[in-house]
Amino acid sequence: MMSWVNVLDAIGTMAFAASGALIGVKKQMDVFGVVVLGLVTAIGGGIIRDVILDSLPPYVFVHNLDIIIAIITSIIVFISPKSIENRRLFFYFDAMGLGVFSAIGVSKAIDCHMSFIGSIILGTITAVAGGMIRDVLSAEIPLVLKKEIYASACVVGTSLFYVLDLLKLNTSVNLFICTFIIFVLRVIAxxxxxxxxxKIL
Amino acid sequence: MMSWVNVLDAIGTMAFAASGALIGVKKQMDVFGVVVLGLVTAIGGGIIRDVILDSLPPYVFVHNLDIIIAIITSIIVFISPKSIENRRLFFYFDAMGLGVFSAIGVSKAIDCHMSFIGSIILGTITAVAGGMIRDVLSAEIPLVLKKEIYASACVVGTSLFYVLDLLKLNTSVNLFICTFIIFVLRVIAxxxxxxxxxKIL
Amino acid sequence: MMSWVNVLDAIGTMAFAASGALIGVKKQMDVFGVVVLGLVTAIGGGIIRDVILDSLPPYVFVHNLDIIIAIITSIIVFISPKSIENRRLFFYFDAMGLGVFSAIGVSKAIDCHMSFIGSIILGTITAVAGGMIRDVLSAEIPLVLKKEIYASACVVGTSLFYVLDLLKLNTSVNLFICTFIIFVLRVIAxxxxxxxxxKIL
Structure with a gap:
C-alpha cells in the first residue's frame, strides 16, 4: 500500500493505544494492565478481521511495527497520562485512525471476495472492535454502542469504498476517499x- | 441440508436477534448498538464454532442470509420494542433456535471429525455463545451461566445426536430428533x- | 514433549479450572455455569494461541485430556468448594500452571516462526487469557490487569526462553528453566x- 496509509495507520495506532492506556490508568490498573489495554485497543480489531478472513497469523503478528508503537505509546501514557487527556490533537488522531483502519479493513475484505455486507462489517470491525474489547476489559458497556456518531461513520465510508471499488477506480484513491469521509463525518458529528x-422506553 | 432446517434456522436467527436487540434497547443503546447486539446474539455462536473447526471464513460471511435477517429484525425491534416483549410466541421461536443451532453445530463438528466431547461443546457453543457475548457487551454476567435449563438442554440433545450418528442413522432424521428434544426440554423446563x-455458600 | 511437561500441564489445568469454578460458585452460578467458568479458565488461553498461530482445530479439541480434567475438577469444586479455598497447595499448583502454560505457548510460537515480541505475547496469552475470560464472564475487570506480579512473570520467563532457544540449547531444558523461573518469580512476588x-491520578 501507499506510504500515506502507513503513516495514518501509525498515527491511528498511537491514538487508539493512548485511548486504551488512558482508561487503564483511570481504572487503577498497573503498568502491565495499561499496556494490555493499549495493545488490545490498537490491534484487537485487525486481529478479529484477520481471523474471520482466514488470514492467519494476523498481519500484526507478522509485521510487529503496530505492536511496538502501541506498547511504547501505552508506557508514555502510563508515565504521563495528563499529556494526552483532553488534547484536541488526540481527537483528530483518533478520527484518522477510525478512517484508515476502516479503509484497510474493507479493502482486505474485498480482496478476500467478501460480499458487500460482509465487507462493511469487516471494515467496521477493524476500526471499532479493539475499543469494544477495551471497554469489556474495563467492565463497561462499549461506548460505541451507546453514543456519538462513531461506528456509523465507518459504515458510510466503507459502503462508499465498496461502490467505488465496483467501479474499478484506483484503489489508493478509494482508500483516501474512504478515510477522508470517515474522518470528516466523525469530526463534524x-x-x-x-x-x-x-429509544425512550 | 433439508429445507425445514433452513426454515427453523431463519426463525431462530430472528428470535436470537430480537433478544439481543431488546437488551440493547433496554440498555439505552443507540440504533447502531441495538443492531450490533442483535447481530452478535444471532451469529456469534456460529462464528466461534467455525473458527474452532477451521471452517473459515465463517459460513455466515459466505452466505449472508442470517446477517440480513438479524439486521432487519433488530431494526424492527428498535422501532417497536413492545411488539415482542413478553410475547409467548418469541419464547417458542427462541427454543426452536436453541434446538436447531445445537443440531447444526454438532453435525458440523462430527463432519470435521471432532470427538464426542468436542462435538457436544461445539454444538452447545453454536447455540449459546452468541447470547453470552450479548450479555458481556451489556456488562452483565451471562444469563445462561446462572439460571434455567437452557444450555443443559443443548448438552442432552447434542449427546443424543452423536450417539444416533454413531448408529449410522439418517442425518436429517437425527437433526430433527436433536432439535425436537432440545425444544421440548426447554419448553417443559x-x-x-x-x-x-x-451452591449456597 | 517430555512427560514432566504433561504432568505439570495436567496440574496447571486442574488449578486453573478450580480457580474458575470457585468464582462461578461465588457468583451463584448453577452447575453448568461453574463448569463453563472452569473450562474457559483452563483452556481459553491455549485456544486463543492456536487461533492466532493458525493451528486449528485447537490442540485441546484434538486431544481432549485437558477438557476432561477441567470438567471433572469443576464438578468437584462445585460439590465441595471449601475443599480448595485458601489452600496453600492450590496456589503452588496455579503457579506451576502459569509457568508451564507460558513455556508451552512460547515454544509453539517459536515453532511457528513468530518474532521475539510475538512469541512473548503468545506465551503470556496462553497462561493468562483464560483467567481474563473468566473475569469478563463474571462481569469483573480481569484481576491480572490490576494487581500482583502474575503476567509480568510470564513476560520474563518467556523472554528468557526465546533467548535460550536462539542459543540452540536443548528445548526440554529450556522449557524447564522457563517454567521454573516463572514459578519462582510468582511465589516470591x-x-x-x-x-x-x-498511577495515582
Whole structure:
C-alpha cells in the first residue's frame, strides 16, 4: 500500500493505544494492565478481521511495527497520562485512525471476495472492535454502542469504498476517499454533537 | 441440508436477534448498538464454532442470509420494542433456535471429525455463545451461566445426536430428533421452572 | 514433549479450572455455569494461541485430556468448594500452571516462526487469557490487569526462553528453566506482596 496509509495507520495506532492506556490508568490498573489495554485497543480489531478472513497469523503478528508503537505509546501514557487527556490533537488522531483502519479493513475484505455486507462489517470491525474489547476489559458497556456518531461513520465510508471499488477506480484513491469521509463525518458529528436515535422506553 | 432446517434456522436467527436487540434497547443503546447486539446474539455462536473447526471464513460471511435477517429484525425491534416483549410466541421461536443451532453445530463438528466431547461443546457453543457475548457487551454476567435449563438442554440433545450418528442413522432424521428434544426440554423446563442445582455458600 | 511437561500441564489445568469454578460458585452460578467458568479458565488461553498461530482445530479439541480434567475438577469444586479455598497447595499448583502454560505457548510460537515480541505475547496469552475470560464472564475487570506480579512473570520467563532457544540449547531444558523461573518469580512476588507500579491520578 501507499506510504500515506502507513503513516495514518501509525498515527491511528498511537491514538487508539493512548485511548486504551488512558482508561487503564483511570481504572487503577498497573503498568502491565495499561499496556494490555493499549495493545488490545490498537490491534484487537485487525486481529478479529484477520481471523474471520482466514488470514492467519494476523498481519500484526507478522509485521510487529503496530505492536511496538502501541506498547511504547501505552508506557508514555502510563508515565504521563495528563499529556494526552483532553488534547484536541488526540481527537483528530483518533478520527484518522477510525478512517484508515476502516479503509484497510474493507479493502482486505474485498480482496478476500467478501460480499458487500460482509465487507462493511469487516471494515467496521477493524476500526471499532479493539475499543469494544477495551471497554469489556474495563467492565463497561462499549461506548460505541451507546453514543456519538462513531461506528456509523465507518459504515458510510466503507459502503462508499465498496461502490467505488465496483467501479474499478484506483484503489489508493478509494482508500483516501474512504478515510477522508470517515474522518470528516466523525469530526463534524463530534463538533455538532450529533447522536444516533435512541429509544425512550 | 433439508429445507425445514433452513426454515427453523431463519426463525431462530430472528428470535436470537430480537433478544439481543431488546437488551440493547433496554440498555439505552443507540440504533447502531441495538443492531450490533442483535447481530452478535444471532451469529456469534456460529462464528466461534467455525473458527474452532477451521471452517473459515465463517459460513455466515459466505452466505449472508442470517446477517440480513438479524439486521432487519433488530431494526424492527428498535422501532417497536413492545411488539415482542413478553410475547409467548418469541419464547417458542427462541427454543426452536436453541434446538436447531445445537443440531447444526454438532453435525458440523462430527463432519470435521471432532470427538464426542468436542462435538457436544461445539454444538452447545453454536447455540449459546452468541447470547453470552450479548450479555458481556451489556456488562452483565451471562444469563445462561446462572439460571434455567437452557444450555443443559443443548448438552442432552447434542449427546443424543452423536450417539444416533454413531448408529449410522439418517442425518436429517437425527437433526430433527436433536432439535425436537432440545425444544421440548426447554419448553417443559421453562413452564415447570426447573433449575440446575446451585451452591449456597 | 517430555512427560514432566504433561504432568505439570495436567496440574496447571486442574488449578486453573478450580480457580474458575470457585468464582462461578461465588457468583451463584448453577452447575453448568461453574463448569463453563472452569473450562474457559483452563483452556481459553491455549485456544486463543492456536487461533492466532493458525493451528486449528485447537490442540485441546484434538486431544481432549485437558477438557476432561477441567470438567471433572469443576464438578468437584462445585460439590465441595471449601475443599480448595485458601489452600496453600492450590496456589503452588496455579503457579506451576502459569509457568508451564507460558513455556508451552512460547515454544509453539517459536515453532511457528513468530518474532521475539510475538512469541512473548503468545506465551503470556496462553497462561493468562483464560483467567481474563473468566473475569469478563463474571462481569469483573480481569484481576491480572490490576494487581500482583502474575503476567509480568510470564513476560520474563518467556523472554528468557526465546533467548535460550536462539542459543540452540536443548528445548526440554529450556522449557524447564522457563517454567521454573516463572514459578519462582510468582511465589516470591506473592509472599513478599510485590506489586507493579500503578498511577495515582
Amino acid at each position: 463530534f463538533s455538532k454533537n450529533w447522536q444516533l436515535p435512541r | 421453562f413452564s415447570k421452572n426447573w433449575q440446575l442445582p446451585r | 506473592f509472599s513478599k506482596n510485590w506489586q507493579l507500579p500503578r
